[in-house]
Amino acid sequence: MLEDKTTRSFAIGAAAGLTAGLAANAVRKIFVQAPTLAAGEWDDALAAEHQATLKLFDQIQSTEDGHVTRRRLLLTQIGHALAKHAMQEENAVYASLRTHGQVGEADKLNGDHGYVKQYLFELGGMAADHPQFLPKIADFRAMLEEHMREEEEKVFPRLRSVLSEEDNAKLTKAMNLEGLKLA
Ligand SMILES: [Fe+2]
Numbered sequence: 001m002l003e004d005k006t007t008r009s010f011a012i013g014a015a016a017g018l019t020a021g022l023a024a025n026a027v028r029k030i031f032v033q034a035p036t037l038a039a040g041e042w043d044d045a046l047a048a049e050h051q052a053t054l055k056l057f058d059q060i061q062s063t064e065d066g067h068v069t070r071r072r073l074l075l076t077q078i079g080h081a082l083a084k085h086a087m088q089e090e091n092a093v094y095a096s097l098r099t100h101g102q103v104g105e106a107d108k109l110n111g112d113h114g115y116v117k118q119y120l121f122e123l124g125g126m127a128a129d130h131p132q133f134l135p136k137i138a139d140f141r142a143m144l145e146e147h148m149r150e151e152e153e154k155v156f157p158r159l160r161s162v163l164s165e166e167d168n169a170k171l172t173k174a175m176n177l178e179g180l181k182l183a
């Protein structure tokens with residue numbers, strides 16, 4: 001009897017712990033996604049994420065060869081930011097681009113994301129105090145800035161203008177849901 005009670009209270013406690021864990025995870029996800037949500041419509045939100053990512057590049061580019069731990073940490077942060085960003089773009093925005101006739105543009109941008117992963121892979125395999133570490137970061141940044149310019153100045157404004165106000169709002173919602181998956 002006593003054992004039964006103990007087992008039951010343990011089960012209730014574990015369930016409560018699990019619920020609290022899930023709630024904490026949901027809160028954490030919303031917290032991570034908050035700046036994107038706050039930035040407004042999908043294209044403004046993505047532009048804000050571009051700026052936030054470039055700030056991480058500013059930080060890693062101001063390190064010295066001895067700052068190995070800091071370089072690793074910043075590279076991990078860059079990787080997380082870009083993974084969430086890519087999920088939002090590829091699963092919502094680029095898909096919408098193809099639906100609205102910009103197939104070549106979507107495929108080109110999607111291809112760039114493959115090279116983003118290539119840079120992350122190569123930098124991840126390189127000693128953080130290697131003399132080529134910062135030059136590679138600089139190449140990576142140049143490639144990203146070109147990609148961001150193409151999105152912000154050419155491709156995204158065109159998509160925004162062909163979508164109705166309602167479809168733009170739907171795309172913002174779909175994009176945020178994708179972001180929450182990786183937040
Ligand atoms: Fe992109």
Ligand SMILES: [Fe+2]
Pocket residue numbers: 046050085089148151
């Ligand atoms: Fe982007």
